[in-house]
Amino acid sequence: MEKKKIAIIGGGIAGAALGFNLSLYDDADITLYEKNRIGCGTTAKSAGTVCLFDDSLKNRYWDVRLYGFETYLKMEKEKPGSAGFDKTGTLVCATDEEVEKTIKAGIALAKSAGYTGEYITDKARIKEILPSLNVDSILGAGYTQDDGYFDGTMISNTFAEKMEANGACIKRGVEVVKINTEGGVAKSVETSEGEKVDFDVIVDCTGPWSRFTGELVGLDVPIWHTKAEAFFLVPPEKKLDYVFPVLKFPAFYALRAGDNVFICKSHLSMNLDDPMHAGQWDPDKLPQVGGTDDYFIDFLFDQMEENVPGLADSGLASSWLSYRAEPRDFLPILGETPVENYFLCTGFGGNGVIEAPAATRDMAKLIMRGESTMLLEEWAFSRLIEEA
Amino acid sequence: MKIAVCVKHVPTSENVQIDENNNLVRDTAESDTNPCDLNAMEFALQLKQQTEGTIDVYSMGPDIALASLKKCLAIGADQTYLISGRKFAGGDTLGTARVLAKAIEDNGPYDVIFTGNESSDGGTGQVGPMIAEILSMPDVSETVSIEAKDDKTLEIRKNVGDGNLVLKVKTPVLVTVPFGCNEPTLPTLRTQRKANRAEIPVIDESMVDLDENLIGKPGALSIVTTVSSASAGRTAEELVGSFEEIAARMDELVEEGRA
Amino acid sequence: MGAIGIFAEIIDNAVSNSIGSMVEFGLKVKEASGEELVLFAVGNDLKEKEADLKAAGVDRLVLMEVPGVSYVQTDRLSCAVADLLDKVEFSTILVPASHTARSLFARVAMKKNIGMTADCTDLDTEIIDGKPVVHQIKPSFGAQIMVTCDVEGDCEIITMRTDDQVVPELGGDPVVEYVEFSGADSAIEVVDFEKNDSVNSLHSAEVVVCAGRGAMDEERFEMVKQYAEKIGAVVAGSRPMADNGWIPFENQVGQSGTVIRPKVAITFGVSGAIQFTEGLKGNPLIIAVNSDEHAPIFGFADYAVIADMSEVLPALLK
Numbered sequence: 034m035e036k037k038k039i040a041i042i043g044g045g046i047a048g049a050a051l052g053f054n055l056s057l058y059d060d061a062d063i064t065l066y067e068k069n070r071i072g073c074g075t076t077a078k079s080a081g082t083v084c085l086f087d088d089s090l091k092n093r094y095w096d097v098r099l100y101g102f103e104t105y106l107k108m109e110k111e112k113p114g115s116a117g118f119d120k121t122g123t124l125v126c127a128t129d130e131e132v133e134k135t136i137k138a139g140i141a142l143a144k145s146a147g148y149t150g151e152y153i154t155d156k157a158r159i160k161e162i163l164p165s166l167n168v169d170s171i172l173g174a175g176y177t178q179d180d181g182y183f184d185g186t187m188i189s190n191t192f193a194e195k196m197e198a199n200g201a202c203i204k205r206g207v208e209v210v211k212i213n214t215e216g217g218v219a220k221s222v223e224t225s226e227g228e229k230v231d232f233d234v235i236v237d238c239t240g241p242w243s244r245f246t247g248e249l250v251g252l253d254v255p256i257w258h259t260k261a262e263a264f265f266l267v268p269p270e271k272k273l274d275y276v277f278p279v280l281k282f283p284a285f286y287a288l289r290a291g292d293n294v295f296i297c298k299s300h301l302s303m304n305l306d307d308p309m310h311a312g313q314w315d316p317d318k319l320p321q322v323g324g325t326d327d328y329f330i331d332f333l334f335d336q337m338e339e340n341v342p343g344l345a346d347s348g349l350a351s352s353w354l355s356y357r358a359e360p361r362d363f364l365p366i367l368g369e370t371p372v373e374n375y376f377l378c379t380g381f382g383g384n385g386v387i388e389a390p391a392a393t394r395d396m397a398k399l400i401m402r403g404e405s406t407m408l409l410e411e412w413a414f415s416r417l418i419e420e421a
Numbered sequence: 422m423k424i425a426v427c428v429k430h431v432p433t434s435e436n437v438q439i440d441e442n443n444n445l446v447r448d449t450a451e452s453d454t455n456p457c458d459l460n461a462m463e464f465a466l467q468l469k470q471q472t473e474g475t476i477d478v479y480s481m482g483p484d485i486a487l488a489s490l491k492k493c494l495a496i497g498a499d500q501t502y503l504i505s506g507r508k509f510a511g512g513d514t515l516g517t518a519r520v521l522a523k524a525i526e527d528n529g530p531y532d533v534i535f536t537g538n539e540s541s542d543g544g545t546g547q548v549g550p551m552i553a554e555i556l557s558m559p560d561v562s563e564t565v566s567i568e569a570k571d572d573k574t575l576e577i578r579k580n581v582g583d584g585n586l587v588l589k590v591k592t593p594v595l596v597t598v599p600f601g602c603n604e605p606t607l608p609t610l611r612t613q614r615k616a617n618r619a620e621i622p623v624i625d626e627s628m629v630d631l632d633e634n635l636i637g638k639p640g641a642l643s644i645v646t647t648v649s650s651a652s653a654g655r656t657a658e659e660l661v662g663s664f665e666e667i668a669a670r671m672d673e674l675v676e677e678g679r680a
Numbered sequence: 681m682g683a684i685g686i687f688a689e690i691i692d693n694a695v696s697n698s699i700g701s702m703v704e705f706g707l708k709v710k711e712a713s714g715e716e717l718v719l720f721a722v723g724n725d726l727k728e729k730e731a732d733l734k735a736a737g738v739d740r741l742v743l744m745e746v747p748g749v750s751y752v753q754t755d756r757l758s759c760a761v762a763d764l765l766d767k768v769e770f771s772t773i774l775v776p777a778s779h780t781a782r783s784l785f786a787r788v789a790m791k792k793n794i795g796m797t798a799d800c801t802d803l804d805t806e807i808i809d810g811k812p813v814v815h816q817i818k819p820s821f822g823a824q825i826m827v828t829c830d831v832e833g834d835c836e837i838i839t840m841r842t843d844d845q846v847v848p849e850l851g852g853d854p855v856v857e858y859v860e861f862s863g864a865d866s867a868i869e870v871v872d873f874e875k876n877d878s879v880n881s882l883h884s885a886e887v888v889v890c891a892g893r894g895a896m897d898e899e900r901f902e903m904v905k906q907y908a909e910k911i912g913a914v915v916a917g918s919r920p921m922a923d924n925g926w927i928p929f930e931n932q933v934g935q936s937g938t939v940i941r942p943k944v945a946i947t948f949g950v951s952g953a954i955q956f957t958e959g960l961k962g963n964p965l966i967i968a969v970n971s972d973e974h975a976p977i978f979g980f981a982d983y984a985v986i987a988d989m990s991e992v993l994p995a996l997l998k
Contacts (some may be wrong), residue, residue: 037810069429070952070976070979071974072953072975073954074727077953102460113896113920113924114893114896115893117919117923184919184953184955186953186955187920187951187953190951190976195975197974203974264610267607272929281729291919291922291929292929292930297457314775320451321451321954321958322451323433323451323452323453324451327614330610330613330614330617331614334614337610338611344610345610345611347610348606348608348609349607349608349609349613350607351939355557358441422849438756456961513795513796514786514794514796514798515789515790515793538779543798543820544798545782546798547778547782547789547796548786548787549783549786549788550782550789550790551790553755554786554787556789558754558867559866560754560783561868562779562780563779575870578874580765581752583874583876584874584876585873585876586870586872587870587871587872587874588752589868589869590866590867592870597783600941601881601882601940601991602964604883610833625794636822641795642793642796643795643796643797643829643831643832643836644795644829644830644831645829645833646828646829647827648820648825648826648827656978657966657980657981657984658982659983659985659986660985663995664987664992664994665995667881667992667995668992670945671967671985671996672996674943674944675946675967678943678965679886679943679944680844680845
């Protein structure tokens with residue numbers, strides 16, 4: 034059997050999930066290049082929330098969300114801890130009628146798929162679920178106990194384990210330093226170890242690094258970096274005597290991290306034209322911890338004082354900064370590019386953990402069988418070229 | 422009591438690099454307050470509360486050290502000072518201690534001066550006792566608890582391995598504090614935000630009256646001649662053999678590491 | 681020509697175990713420089729300790745009696761040592777890198793304006809222009825880099841990391857000299873000693889055993905706990921262990937848990953996600969046990985045991 038030789042660049046959640054999905058085809062010969070460790074870059078700094086009815090990914094793509102969620106549930110069931118699931122439930126707060134409508138639609142969709150969910154307007158009940166909340170600032174809240182958050186690094190490593198079990202090869206600590214093209218066709222990669230390897234297909238899964246990776250084939254990948262500045266808070270009472278659910282507001286989200294609470298400005302509230310929010314940076318220069326800007330402390334303090342006063346006086350235990358890779362419409366870039374045999378599977382921004390399973394399932398089919406899907410058509414690179 | 426705390430802003434990178442001139446490449450993004458200095462700060466806060474005192478914090482270093490000072494303000498320091506100047510650079514522990522001691526003396530006298538036991542980068546543990554020597558006060562290392570008995574006497578517990586010595590010490594005194602002996606107070610969103618807006622005074626070389634030959638590079642007697650990476654990247658050495666052999670080797674390693 | 685001085689620390693009225701290592705370092709310098717090797721001690725009732733200080737190879741023993749002094753009174757002792765330095769001309773002073781000795785000699789270095797290096801692990805000697813030079817080798821940055829230092833001036837103070845298992849060869853025949861120092865008071869008074877009850881918190885633990893999701897199994901986790909008890913370690917774990925209730929959250933090591941700085945960490949079934957490794961600081965010695973040879977923890981650990989913990993642990997518990 035003639036096998037298709039595929040190179041995946043990047044071993045974050047996108048690369049690992051794609052590697053796994055490709056490894057389900059017996060005529061795929063896969064090599065994944067990860068210059069560092071599996072799931073160690075922007076994936077490691079993901080909050081990993083996959084909630085049934087918030088709007089971090091518009092309800093238009095609710096099936097993508099559900100597919101991601103159920104993939105991880107099954108992963109976790111197969112081997113406890115392998116997806117890092119913490120089933121805390123989610124409370125999504127309606128700050129205005131527009132948000133309320135979206136939440137209610139999300140609840141209907143969740144129920145349609147057999148999950149529980151309810152829209153609560155009884156403020157006393159909301160306060161019971163999350164005592165530190167200022168219930169006066171919201172109209173109501175959607176609540177489910179069925180979901181929570183996962184761990185992007187663990188998921189990536191589980192996918193990596195599975196793809197290797199299926200015979201795929203992972204080159205850890207190996208960087209792709211050059212991509213050779215001939216007449217507009219991507220042909221081979223050269224690595225930091227001095228190897229040159231021919232491939233039939235090369236896929237960029239490098240997320241925040243995609244501008245640099247794209248340059249290797251002369252491709253301008255239109256992503257911006259938005260700053261995901263996350264803070265770990267120690268609540269004043271030191272130990273929460275209730276399960277802190279994933280908390281979603283339009284401008285920020287929070288979740289429990291052990292006895293602490295993790296908060297971050299939401300990705301859809303980022304303005305790509307505000308230099309405080311977005312720009313073009315070098316992800317290699319990002320520190321593992323710290324590196325946050327005073328701006329985000331101001332922003333989050335205002336948000337906490339208004340919405341979750343119980344957290345405004347929480348201790349700041351630590352913080353980190355990561356770069357989300359966002360195209361202008363905050364949706365990923367999947368599929369073919371003007372460079373033949375060079376594919377993109379990047380730009381997941383704040384939604385990599387949610388979107389990776391469905392997106393890479395379809396990408397694998399496209400690469401192996403040439404069959405596109407509705408999702409791939411909507412998230413194609415061409416949409417961004419036409420815009421420009 | 423009038424309390425001073427010295428904190429150092431240190432690089433925190435797990436991957437230290439060296440340039441062609443044997444200098445550390447200090448990636449400004451990856452730096453933080455020296456860990457045990459926050460334990461020192463915590464004892465200062467306890468003493469401040471107990472004696473209705475005040476805390477002044479000093480940090481010597483480039484502007485990036487402002488981040489540590491702002492953290493200390495957010496935690497409960499009353500005033501902070503950045504000690505910064507070209508003539509202070511390149512010094513060894515003697516020069517560093519002279520500059521810090523002079524700045525502290527000029528704003529003093531203080532009843533208690535706190536420092537961390539040692540910095541996580543240089544790790545000499547010398548600067549604290551040297552400051553004490555210059556300011557003619559005793560120093561107590563490995564301090565694990567501190568309490569004011571009256572306005573001139575402290576009861577200090579000093580860890581000596583198998584237990585604590587209980588010491589009665591007359592002020593003024595310099596106390597050095599090890600990592601992990603207490604749980605440092607954290608800044609909060611509210612206090613950090615306030616601290617971020619604070620103007621922090623800078624003590625520069627024109628304000629420190631010291632013989633230029635005794636500080637900075639000219640005053641340094643201990644000179645680093647070569648620097649090399651201890652290991653190029655961390656790759657684990659595999660322990661092989663029967664499980665009994667592996668277990669025996671692990672026992673040895675644990676004992677070696679513990680010593 | 682000066683002399684090589686070795687500071688023999690007297691702790692709790694006994695000669696510190698660091699002396700064996702210290703004499704070895706002293707002999708190494710002597711071999712290159714040919715200078716006189718002087719062992720000196722400062723304290724109480726030194727006559728009783730004289731026999732324990734007569735290490736082979738030492739040329740002279742200088743014992744300074746400081747009546748009623750405690751080894752923690754570094755304010756008073758530093759005056760005594762400074763006085764001794766006026767009496768004996770040292771070119772090199774070797775000091776064990778204990779907390780009290782380094783504090784004492786930091787004060788002496790400042791009094792006398794002598795260059796001082798810290799925590800050296802080795803010495804390298806050579807003769808430059810007919811003069812012996814001692815290059816001092818020390819780890820820096822939590823042992824990530826090795827630094828070589830030289831000290832300028834006629835004298836240098838070097839604190840050395842010692843191996844306290846090295847037993848000194850006693851029965852030497854040095855010239856013994858007693859001096860007395862009665863000046864200076866101390867502001868430090870020792871009033872009591874409280875023996876440690878064995879409360880071993882994760883924060884201050886020197887040895888930590890970390891369990892990861894691979895240890896989420898009654899039998900395995902039980903063995904992990906027994907092993908920790910056997911080696912006197914504190915049990916900690918990664919996030920999945922805490923989320924699933926195997927360990928309390930306060931014993932969770934990591935970015936969202938506790939940041940620890942132990943000397944040794946042994947991990948069982950920890951994959952080594954950054955979330956975990958960010959909680960393990962200070963460059964401890966790390967031994968990782970994991971059955972997955974690709975586990976990221978092996979890129980972080982010093983020693984790898986690629987095996988199923990349920991086979992390794994019984995051997996460790998024997």
